[in-house]
Amino acid sequence: MLGFLVMLLVAAIVGFIGDALVPGRMPGGWVGAIIAGLLGSAIGGYLFNAMAMPIGPVLGGLAIVPSILGAALVVFLFGLISNGLARSDRF
Numbered sequence: 258m259l260g261f262l263v264m265l266l267v268a269a270i271v272g273f274i275g276d277a278l279v280p281g282r283m284p285g286g287w288v289g290a291i292i293a294g295l296l297g298s299a300i301g302g303y304l305f306n307a308m309a310m311p312i313g314p315v316l317g318g319l320a321i322v323p324s325i326l327g328a329a330l331v332v333f334l335f336g337l338i339s340n341g342l343a344r345s346d347r348f
Contacts, residue, residue: 301327
């Protein structure tokens with residue numbers, strides 16, 4: 258149980274760092290940051306493994322460098338999607 262809480266804390270920190278790297282804001286506060294951190298960790302880990310790159314240090318079960326880059330990618334893509342929906346005449 259403690260390991261899961263540490264993973265969520267690391268995911269939140271990674272999500273906030275990813276949000277800070279990309280212009281705009283990720284909505285949802287700390288919940289949005291945790292989601293961005295967890296999704297970013299999965300995406301970053303997959304991309305780093307697919308390119309056979311070293312993943313670097315691991316904290317709380319999450320590889321830090323791929324997680325931060327993946328979280329930044331998640332925040333960026335979410336910003337593109339949310340801005341596109343906000344500008345659409347249909348919504």
